[in-house]
Amino acid sequence: xxxxxxxxxxxxxxxxxxxxxxxxxxxxxxxxxxxxxxxxxxxxxxxxxxxxxxxxxxxxxxxxxxxxxxxxxxxxxxxxxxxxxxxxxxxxxxxxxxxxxxxxxxxxxxxxxxxxxxxxxxxxxxxxxxxxxxxxxxxxxxxxxxxxxxxxxxxxxxxxxxxxxxxxxxxxxxxxxxxxxxxxxxxxxxxxxxxxxxxxxxxxxxxxxxxxxxxxxxxxxxxxxxxxxxxxxxxxxxxxxxxxxxxxxxxxxxxxxxxxxxxxxxxxx
Amino acid sequence: xxxxxxxxxxxxxxxxxxxxxxxxxxxxxxxxxxxxxxxxxxxxxxxxxxxxxxxxxxxxxxxxxxxxxxxxxxxxxxxxxxxxxxxxxxxxxxxxxxxxxxxxxxxxxxxxxxxxxxxxxxxxxxxxxxxxxxxxxxxxxxxxxxxxxxxxxxxxxxxxxxxxxxxxxxxxxxxxxxxxxxxxxxxxxxxxxxxxxxxxxxxxxxxxxxxxxxxxxxxxxxxxxxxxxxxxxxxxxxxxxxxxxxxxxxxxxxxxxxxxxxxxxxxxxxxxxxxxxx
Numbered sequence: 001x002x003x004x005x006x007x008x009x010x011x012x013x014x015x016x017x018x019x020x021x022x023x024x025x026x027x028x029x030x031x032x033x034x035x036x037x038x039x040x041x042x043x044x045x046x047x048x049x050x051x052x053x054x055x056x057x058x059x060x061x062x063x064x065x066x067x068x069x070x071x072x073x074x075x076x077x078x079x080x081x082x083x084x085x086x087x088x089x090x091x092x093x094x095x096x097x098x099x100x101x102x103x104x105x106x107x108x109x110x111x112x113x114x115x116x117x118x119x120x121x122x123x124x125x126x127x128x129x130x131x132x133x134x135x136x137x138x139x140x141x142x143x144x145x146x147x148x149x150x151x152x153x154x155x156x157x158x159x160x161x162x163x164x165x166x167x168x169x170x171x172x173x174x175x176x177x178x179x180x181x182x183x184x185x186x187x188x189x190x191x192x193x194x195x196x197x198x199x200x201x202x203x204x205x206x207x208x209x210x211x212x213x214x215x216x217x218x219x220x221x222x223x224x225x226x227x228x229x230x231x232x233x234x235x236x237x238x239x240x241x242x243x244x245x246x247x248x249x250x251x252x253x254x255x256x257x258x259x260x261x262x263x264x265x266x267x268x269x
Numbered sequence: 270x271x272x273x274x275x276x277x278x279x280x281x282x283x284x285x286x287x288x289x290x291x292x293x294x295x296x297x298x299x300x301x302x303x304x305x306x307x308x309x310x311x312x313x314x315x316x317x318x319x320x321x322x323x324x325x326x327x328x329x330x331x332x333x334x335x336x337x338x339x340x341x342x343x344x345x346x347x348x349x350x351x352x353x354x355x356x357x358x359x360x361x362x363x364x365x366x367x368x369x370x371x372x373x374x375x376x377x378x379x380x381x382x383x384x385x386x387x388x389x390x391x392x393x394x395x396x397x398x399x400x401x402x403x404x405x406x407x408x409x410x411x412x413x414x415x416x417x418x419x420x421x422x423x424x425x426x427x428x429x430x431x432x433x434x435x436x437x438x439x440x441x442x443x444x445x446x447x448x449x450x451x452x453x454x455x456x457x458x459x460x461x462x463x464x465x466x467x468x469x470x471x472x473x474x475x476x477x478x479x480x481x482x483x484x485x486x487x488x489x490x491x492x493x494x495x496x497x498x499x500x501x502x503x504x505x506x507x508x509x510x511x512x513x514x515x516x517x518x519x520x521x522x523x524x525x526x527x528x529x530x531x532x533x534x535x536x537x538x539x540x541x542x543x544x545x546x547x
Contacts, residue, residue: 030358143377151372154358154365157349158420161321162373163341209361209404211368211378259359 022222025197049083049101074171118189199248205256280329291473307481410440
């Protein structure tokens, strides 16, 4: 399968994005903000379709809208970021706007499918370069705030007492999530960002008890699921995003089963 | 004259427009074990937050070892009341505590040998060395509490603020926790502010008690403070103090006030701290 350029491109793009998704998603799951991450991807859908109308690249529409959405969510954190209803309403509104913008596109169906479910096999070299730059920015940003982020995720009251600027860190984190979501949507589409950003980290957190080991496992799982998913799609001719989604779910439930079995053994001891 | 560990002079503390303490003055000496008591919403948590520099006084002054409280003071160890521990977090104790070391600095978390040693030493002090490798989700309430207490000891603070550390512990673990805190207070000369629901849990451990209520505060020995006139003033209702079998019961209209408060709190499940003082 590596004799095809489009497959090599797909592996390269998926590799970059999966590693970023696994790492950023680890903190998203730890903080219990997965729904906020999901909402950001839908906001990105409106951004991507709107950008198309303005003649700007869809990726930049995604990045612009999700990062703006992440910053607003972070600044309103007390009122909105962890409130499912408010997030749900914004999410639905964003999808609605996405639909409206699509309405004015000429190739409605192709555009919609690519955005919603991803189209990794159509990624070109220019996009890979862009993804690599975005990935580097995302990881650098995360590295800068990682220490206070972990602290305030685990013990917010104590972090506040020690002088961690909670709002700034949580806003910066949501902006980082937004960047990761934009990249992730290029591979699996806005509807399936959970497959790389939530499935692998959630599985890793069931299995690993250390911070760094958990992060490494999360990235490795995301990478494996993305690459195996693409290979599976190549040989079966099923959609790539379906294969990744299936592997992601499989990985999560296997981890759940494994950790459940282990705690039962511990209980018996 | 010795500089007091904590000193309030005509301090008024307000939170969300509500006055919690009004014109309160008292001084806590270094090395004292102070039991902080009083009804829900009387300002126990707010007082601790003020000492931490999170809630500047509306009027009057607060001094901590002679200086104004400031956020991130390394001399203060803190065990907050609302412990947002994600219930099924499988992270091990070592990494959990490690996150609090230098957690206020930017960059990547690093646990070097010195950090590992100080974590091990703190866990040793509370008799919970094995918790370093155990995942949080497998720990009992008592074990989590000890982990948090160990964390509060790291860096050898001179002042420890323990906000309701006995909540969620059964009677036996409560005794163990009080013994550990008492020993650390003695051995290290650490000043303790230890808030609790029930006086009787602390009766043999504390040097003095600080009772809060109705915007006022009374600091003194149990014999001075736990009296009908003082508590009636603080509770804003007729209080009777009954001593029996080495225990003290604070009664209002024939009911044990502290026990009622306590049960009331349990009805709210894990909502501690959400419905008061925040």
